[in-house]
Amino acid sequence: MSWENSLGLLKYNARIVCRSNVLVSIVYSIILPFFVGYRLLNWVEAARISELLLTLPGIIIMTSLVEVDFSAGMAELVSTKKKDKGSIFLYRILIGLALMAVVIGLSQGWMLLQGSNFPSWQFFSGTLVTSLFLGLLGITAANLTGNIIAGYLIAFSYYLLEFMSGGRYTGPLYLFSLIKGVYQPKLYFLGGILLLILFNYFLLQRRNIS
Amino acid sequence: MQLLNIFRMEAKYQLKSIVFWLFVTVVCLFAFSQFGLYQPGDLSAPQPGQERYGITANLTPAEEMEQIQLYLRRDISRRSTDRVVIFLNKEVKLDNDQVQAMKDLLRQLEEGRLNYQQFAEKAAALDDLLGGNTIYSEEQRKAYLHRPMTYQEAKEAFARRAEEDGLANAFGRLLADYLGITAGFFPLFIAAFLLGRDRRTRMEELIKVRKVNPIVYVGGKFLAVVTLLTLVYLLFALQPSWAFWKICSENGWPFHPFGFIKYILGWITPTLLFTVALGMAVAELTGSGLAAIPVQIILWFNSISTLKGDYSLDKYIIRFNTSTGYDLYLQSQHAIFLNRLFYVAIAGILVAITAWSWKRRSAERKRGLNVLGEFTRSTKI
Numbered sequence: 079m080s081w082e083n084s085l086g087l088l089k090y091n092a093r094i095v096c097r098s099n100v101l102v103s104i105v106y107s108i109i110l111p112f113f114v115g116y117r118l119l120n121w122v123e124a125a126r127i128s129e130l131l132l133t134l135p136g137i138i139i140m141t142s143l144v145e146v147d148f149s150a151g152m153a154e155l156v157s158t159k160k161k162d163k164g165s166i167f168l169y170r171i172l173i174g175l176a177l178m179a180v181v182i183g184l185s186q187g188w189m190l191l192q193g194s195n196f197p198s199w200q201f202f203s204g205t206l207v208t209s210l211f212l213g214l215l216g217i218t219a220a221n222l223t224g225n226i227i228a229g230y231l232i233a234f235s236y237y238l239l240e241f242m243s244g245g246r247y248t249g250p251l252y253l254f255s256l257i258k259g260v261y262q263p264k265l266y267f268l269g270g271i272l273l274l275i276l277f278n279y280f281l282l283q284r285r286n287i288s
Numbered sequence: 289m290q291l292l293n294i295f296r297m298e299a300k301y302q303l304k305s306i307v308f309w310l311f312v313t314v315v316c317l318f319a320f321s322q323f324g325l326y327q328p329g330d331l332s333a334p335q336p337g338q339e340r341y342g343i344t345a346n347l348t349p350a351e352e353m354e355q356i357q358l359y360l361r362r363d364i365s366r367r368s369t370d371r372v373v374i375f376l377n378k379e380v381k382l383d384n385d386q387v388q389a390m391k392d393l394l395r396q397l398e399e400g401r402l403n404y405q406q407f408a409e410k411a412a413a414l415d416d417l418l419g420g421n422t423i424y425s426e427e428q429r430k431a432y433l434h435r436p437m438t439y440q441e442a443k444e445a446f447a448r449r450a451e452e453d454g455l456a457n458a459f460g461r462l463l464a465d466y467l468g469i470t471a472g473f474f475p476l477f478i479a480a481f482l483l484g485r486d487r488r489t490r491m492e493e494l495i496k497v498r499k500v501n502p503i504v505y506v507g508g509k510f511l512a513v514v515t516l517l518t519l520v521y522l523l524f525a526l527q528p529s530w531a532f533w534k535i536c537s538e539n540g541w542p543f544h545p546f547g548f549i550k551y552i553l554g555w556i557t558p559t560l561l562f563t564v565a566l567g568m569a570v571a572e573l574t575g576s577g578l579a580a581i582p583v584q585i586i587l588w589f590n591s592i593s594t595l596k597g598d599y600s601l602d603k604y605i606i607r608f609n610t611s612t613g614y615d616l617y618l619q620s621q622h623a624i625f626l627n628r629l630f631y632v633a634i635a636g637i638l639v640a641i642t643a644w645s646w647k648r649r650s651a652e653r654k655r656g657l658n659v660l661g662e663f664t665r666s667t668k669i
Contacts, residue, residue, distance in 0.1 A: 099578055106582045113586070114373055123378055134585060138578055227307045230581070231477045235314040238473070242322065 088169050099142035100177060103135035107181045111188060119194035121201075122257065124186070128201055129254040130241065132185050133209040136178045137233045140213025143170040144220055144229075164283035171275060178209045204256045207264045207271065211253070212237055214274040221278055290500060294508030295515075298482075302516055307477060312520055315470045319524055322466040326527075328534035331455070334442040341442035343434040346615070349404035353397055355433045356411060359423050360394040372421045372428070372593065380419070389417055431597050445612060450539070453614040456532045456547025462611045463528060464551035467521055469592055471559045472605040475517055476584045479567030480577035482509050483646055502643040502650075510564060510639050517560050518553070525549045555606040558628040558635070562604050565638035572645040599623040604631050 114127055144167070182205050190198060212233050220229025236253075245252030255263040302308045334341055347355065363369040368381045382390070393410055396402050402410070408426065415425040423432060437445065449458050483506065525548035536543035563584070570580040590602060595609040599620055606624055608617070 102576070102579055102582055115378065118381070120379070134582075138581060142578060223306050223310075225306050227477050227481055228310050231307060231310050231314065231474065234477075235310075235317075235474070238314075238318070238470075239321070242318070242469075247321070 088172070099138050103139050103177070103181055106135055107132075107185055110185070116185075116189040116194060117192040119189055119192075119196070121196035121259070124189055124194050124196040124201060125254075125256040125259075127189075128182070128186060128205040129208055129256050132182050132205055133212055134237070135181050136174075136209030136213045137216055137230065137237065139177050139181075140171075140174040140210070141216030141220060141226065141229045141233060143174050144217055144226065162283075163286050164279040167278055167282050168275070174213060175206075175210065178213070179206060182206055182209065200261055201256060204261060204264045207267050208253055208256075210271050211267045211274075214271055214278070218274055218278055221281055291504050291508045291511075294500075294505060295512045298509045298512035299516055302478065302513060305478075308516070311474050311478065314474060315467070315520070315524075318470050319463070319466055323463050323528075326459075326531040326535070328531060328538060330531070331535050332539070333446050333450070334439065336439050338439065338442075341437040341439055342612075344437045344441060344445070345430065345432075345434045347433055347435065349407075351435065352429060352433055353402070353404070353407050355435075356407075356424065356429070357394060357397050360390050360397075364390050364394065369418055369422050371419060382418075386417055389414055427594065427598050431594065449612055449614060450536075450541040453617075454542055454544040454547060455536055456529065456544040457551075458547075458611045458614065459528060459532060460525075460548040460551040461608045461613070461617065463524065463548060464555045464606065465596075465608045467524060467552065468556055468559055468605045468607065471517070471521065471556050472563055472591060473584060473588045475513070475560060475563045476567035476580050478513055478517075479564040480571040480580035482513065482564075482568055483572055483642070484577055502647040503640070506568070506643040506646055507639055510568065510642075513564050514557070514560050517564070518557050521552050521556050521560070522549060525552055554628065555608075555624070558631045559605050561635035562631045562638075565635040565642070569638040569642045569645070572642045572649070575649075599627045601627060601630055603627065 110131060114131065116127075119127070183202060186198065186202055186205070189196075215236055216229040216233030218229075219232035220226045223229070240248065240253040245254070245258070251263055251266060252258065252260075253263075253267070255261070363382070364387060367387060368379050369386075371378050371380050393414055396410070397407070411424045411429065412426060415422050418424065421428070423429065449455065529545065529548050532547070533543050533545070535541075566584065566587075567580045570583050571577040574580075587604065591605040592607060594603075594607060596607055596613060597616055597620065599606065600623075606627065610616075
């Protein structure tokens with residue numbers, strides 16, 4: 079694909095996927111500090127807020143990225159033209175990644191500006207990984223079941239499981255490891271993310287109409 | 289009649305829906321991982337010579353005032369206190385006025401110049417001054433202050449739980465606590481997309497032709513979902529009821545067959561009513577099922593933040609995270625009852641609002657508006 083084509087496709091996709099999901103996430107990020115307070119947080123508090131609260135919009139954004147494919151009206155329109163479902167998926171991941179980076183980055187930036195203290199790059203990347211992972215869980219579930227709500231349900235369930243059990247069942251692969259001050263698991267999750275992306279890419283490519 | 293038809297159609301649909309069954313799976317996993325699987329022989333009375341007998345929150349006024357002194361000294365020396373915000377424990381720095389208030393209270397306590405009533409008032413006032421949700425508030429004092437139990441106390445407490453309270457009741461409350469956590473959140477995935485589905489699959493045209501009353505339409509679907517969900521949750525009472533029946537008969541303790549069922553019906557069903565009604569209402573009012581998620585998340589975090597004892601009207605989930613809280617339960621019965629009535633009423637109001645909004649939306653569609661909206665919100669479910 080030529081450069082113009084790729085950019086055009088990216089912009090087109092950005093337009094169709096950015097709807098209420100983005101609005102909801104932005105509103106959420108804006109009102110969150112009023113509920114929780116970002117002033118003078120130590121690293122544990124910042125970790126809890128980042129891992130537990132800032133990752134939630136990620137589930138909503140990422141999973142709804144594939145919503146368009148499931149729409150009764152749009153599916154025919156889009157499917158007949160889509161010869162490259164896998165690549166479109168990748169574009170959408172990029173968009174999702176950008177959106178989440180914005181939400182997390184701005185929120186954590188605001189924390190720092192309010193005098194909080196935590197290792198910024200590690201927390202930013204770590205939270206982004208958590209968010210991406212949960213989002214990809216949702217996408218994978220949605221693609222496998224053909225039902226986007228199933229995607230949300232699975233992603234939120236995994237979140238809840240980790241939240242309530244505090245890592246009892248996942249041990250070294252605790253999703254919210256930043257709260258325990260451990261960064262290493264994020265690298266494993268990054269690997270998991272790449273695996274899920276590949277899996278979804280090939281899964282969708284197989285559904286191409288030639 | 290129409291209501292019954294809508295009810296049946298919706299119930300049949302849900303039973304074939306993958307989301308519904310995923311929901312059931314998730315709740316199963318959660319219930320078994322948190323509550324566990326009880327087997328006959330799992331429980332026995334405490335024996336003398338054990339190292340620990342657990343803790344009790346049953347402090348005398350004097351003990352409570354003593355313990356608060358420890359907290360005051362700690363907070364004064366580090367010039368900060370802990371506030372619980374949502375589920376976070378935030379350490380908040382104190383200003384001079386707050387530290388002074390603490391020092392005053394501490395001095396009065398040390399000099400023994402306060403009776404319990406005065407202490408309670410001053411502690412609550414201090415909590416207000418600190419912004420609320422600190423250990424000095426009545427809720428947290430009652431919930432978090434504790435001391436270890438003696439063997440005698442443990443033995444009596446156990447006898448009380450097994451004989452007076454009844455194990456099925458005690459553990460029934462605990463099970464309802466865990467199930468309530470799921471009931472206050474996951475049903476929204478079914479509820480928020482309930483009405484939009486017909487709209488998207490053009491069922492709506494079919495329905496409108498028959499001139500359905502919006503309340504009947506919305507209410508029928510609502511009742512179908514709530515009934516199914518209640519039945520699902522009631523199923524969770526089966527295994528524990530059987531297990532505790534065995535445990536009680538082995539040890540000669542009284543068994544209350546409705547122990548588990550009544551708490552699920554009494555505590556969880558209103559939570560379900562509210563969660564489903566709210567999900568439907570938010571989705572219908574905003575036009576986006578997704579919007580229901582953050583709304584529910586915020587309310588949910590707020591409701592699950594206290595483990596027990598707080599049944600104020602902002603808590604739509606009844607939390608009772610203990611199998612030993614018989615006294616607390618007796619004290620809280622009225623509050624819980626009123627809370628449940630409140631949420632059933634709210635659910636009714638939300639259903640009415642949803643019906644009104646649905647009617648308006650259909651009218652708009654008829655006039656040809658919002659057509660594009662349909663495409664951007666379409667989802668195959």
